[in-house]
Amino acid sequence: MSQIDTEINGSDEPQQRSEKLVDVSEAIRYRKRAQSAEQKQSLLEQELAESRGEVERLNKNFSQMTIERQLIENLTSAGVRDLEAAVIIGKARLENNGKATAADIVEQLKKEKSYLFSDSNLSGAVGTKTSGVKDKLSGTTGALERTAKKAAKSGSRTDLQEYLRARRNFV
DSSP, X not given: OOHHXXXXXXXXXXXXXXXXXXXXXXXXXXXXXXHHHHHHHHHHHHHHHHHHHHHHHHHHHHHHHHHHHHHHHHHHXXXXXXXXXXXHHHHHHHHHOTTOOHHHHHHHHHHHOGGGBOSSOOOSOSOOOOTTOOOHHHHHHHHHHHHHHHHHHHOOHHHHHHHHHHHHHHO
């Protein structure tokens, strides 16, 4: 406004201006509060973005674990011999073919890689002996017979005790 306008309006306008004006110290305080609020807002937005990224990562891990669990369940019910190898192959095939389910992959593995599965339809609950485990009676029946013959031939109490210990272990 110009000086002429202020002179025309009279004394009412200076009173209105004084009511609208704020002290400089309060204006500085308001400005600092606004700046700190803006900083807090930017920090909270960054934290929110990080949290959303972490939630997305955790959801992806959860879905992968769920798929792997389904694959393991289907493989064990199908009677797989080498679970680790079958899971690795199955996971690779699931990643390549996003539309396939775990059951489809197991059926495909049964057809293409039948050596991973046992011949009988056991559910994998009953384990078979590995080549490192030996039958107790197969190699020791000869030793048991030898100790029995030795005890019968000698009639000695120590030989009889030895035979009874050997028999106790295998019978």
